Amino acid sequence: MRTALIILSFLALFLLPEKSRAQQVDDYIQLGLKNNLVLAEKNLSLDKALNGLKMAKNMYLPTIGFDFTYTHxxxxxxxxxxxxxxxxxxxxxxxxxxxxxxxxxxxxxxxxxxPKHYYDAKIRTSMPLFNADIKNNKAIKEQVVTLGQKEIEIYKRELVKDIKEGYYTYMSAADAVAIHESGLQLARESKRVNEKLLDAGKGLPAYVIRADAEIAQGEAKIVEAKQQQQNAKLYFNSLLNRDPQDAIELDSTLLSNKTTVPDLNSTFAEREELDALETNIHIQELLVKMDKQVFLPKLNAFVDLGSQAEQMRVNSQSQYYLVGAQLSIPIFAGNRNKLKIQESEISVAEARNKLDQAKQQLQLAVQVASNDVIAAHRNYESSKIQVNAAATYQRLIQRGFNEGVNTYIETIDARNQYTSARLANNISTYRLLVALAKLERESAAYPLD
Structure with a gap:
């Protein structure tokens, strides 16, 4: 219970910020749900399943065809x-x-x-009166449509998680660039101060050389950070099916807002995977039912309206109608039907076993995701303390250097500690957001249309 409350408090702080941020991230999510190519492919598969269901329903309707036969x-x-x-x-x-x-x-x-120069032209109307296969096939097609819908929802949830992770990765890379640029500014300011001290006869040439090396190192880190940001941008835009170079809006309020959230309970009961597996079980059960009904009779009726005669004559004597019914009852098929029933029953047992395995795996996934959130939050809180301490230490050392108390090496060490602490805080911040996105995915908490 205590773990669940902690997780909910984390969610309240980070998962659902106020309107400005929620609107921005949700806009990207909605754009991804609209434009993603894989999702479009799955929608086409669903359309195909819906078309198959319409065909199954139309099997109840009569069929009308025209036949013409000429013989000599x-x-x-x-x-x-x-x-x-x-x-x-x-x-x-x-x-x-x-x-x-x-x-x-x-x-x-x-x-x-x-016959010589004989023809038979007719319009035949046939209709099934009793056929259990048509009913069962319609029921199976309905379940196939449901299964397709669940597969789309499953991918949507995965896509939402990927979009959030991609956005957080880009934000982290952008923040890393800003942190390195800030460190570079401090290094350049240090060089300027050392050059003035050297001109005044109070500094050392080694300090200026060391400052140049520090500036070069900072510029190299900025290049690397910008490359990581560019890669994150390409991946994120690919999820949204946008131009790779489209700009991504940065959210400066990502962690600064608070709001309330509904009680998610961190369960997997809402996972569409379970519904999909339940649907698969139902399909297999319908196949068993269909196999067991193989010995039921099939009854069809037909009506022929036509004309037949020699020498292509058409008159009142050549015209005719024919009404009939066809009854088909299978009797023996070498026990193949019995073996097919057994095979279908095994498929039902396999489907049920998959459902049990999925429940076990999903429960484990939710627990692991919850633990990851707790660990990520602890690291995040620790990193904030380290940033504050490093900032204070850097200011004190810099003041001491300006007053001639501390050495230049100590200022470099203090700046490096401050930059490292900010980078660690940046990483822990977005790791926490990614962990929350994974927990949201595992608990199926994001509201889908």
């Missing part, structure tokens, strides 16, 4: 019809009775089985 054949099997042999004697008798030729003789017929 000659030869093949045939059947002889002796209609002439059967009817010609009758026709001859009728002609004799009527004393006319009203009933002419006809020839025997040969009917082939293969």
């Amino acid at each position: 054949a000659d030869g093949g099997r045939s059947i002889d019809l002796p209609v002439g042999d059967m009817l010609n004697p009758v026709y001859n008798t009728l002609n004799q009775i009527t004393q006319s030729n009203a009933f002419p003789n006809i020839a025997n017929e040969q009917i082939t089985f293969l």
Whole structure:
């Protein structure tokens, strides 16, 4: 409980400063969430999953298609019809009775089985009446969409942390440049004083030479610090998908403001990773359900409206309609369905095991992040004391040197101590902010839209 209160007090001091700073950092975060390329790719994947869900829903709708078949054949099997042999004697008798030729003789017929110049054109409408696979597939697609949404939220939280760390790194590098430039000014002032003392016959040439060396060393450190600042700038702008040389606004009130924060409790219960793993378990369970329903019948209905005839004739006799239903029931598949069910059940067990592992890892991560915040804050408080002590010591030594009490070497040592203390305070300050950003990430505390 005491640890949690300490962490909350740290958060109150550093994590959520007042409006000016929060607005500035949040603007960069919102810009990153809008422009980041990896996030854009994940949004495209989510759009694909949403499109798959729409397709699964549309499986319930009927399908309508037009089919046209044209065939022509000659030869093949045939059947002889002796209609002439059967009817010609009758026709001859009728002609004799009527004393006319009203009933002419006809020839025997040969009917082939293969049609000649035959067509069949139809519009078929089919619709599933009962199909468990369609229902289960729709449910799985819904879970895939949910999983995609959780993956986006997971990356957003990671991106927020990276943006904050990148911003703090740039701020630290900028402060380091300012610290080295301040030290360089002190070295140049020391050289000016020593040159005047030398001109007055009270100084030593060695002091001027030492001052030149100190100035050269300070200039080299400034070049190195500016290079680190430039690298931090490139990385930060890449996170925001901006031009690498875009300016980054510095926040001079980064640690000077205080406000209240909600009770975060430093838990991992809000982590989207857990929701994603729960969704994965649900998907695997739906696959088991689908595999177990493999023996359920599938019933489809269809209606055909068309025309069929030879010689491309279209009339009332060629037109037709056909209504039907198709029932499909699997009976035996060599136990493959049973083995598939067992495989899916193993996948469910694996998914549950991953969830248990994730809970354990996330709990550890939150505890480690909390400990890092406590340690970083202690170092930060210690560094502030060191800065104050080094500043006081440097002033006293410089005053003593001006009065002829202390040596020039002591002033150099005092300035170096002061510069080192300021650099250490700079590092500890931003390490604390980075530790707070990591704790915020591990506890899923940053509010996402």
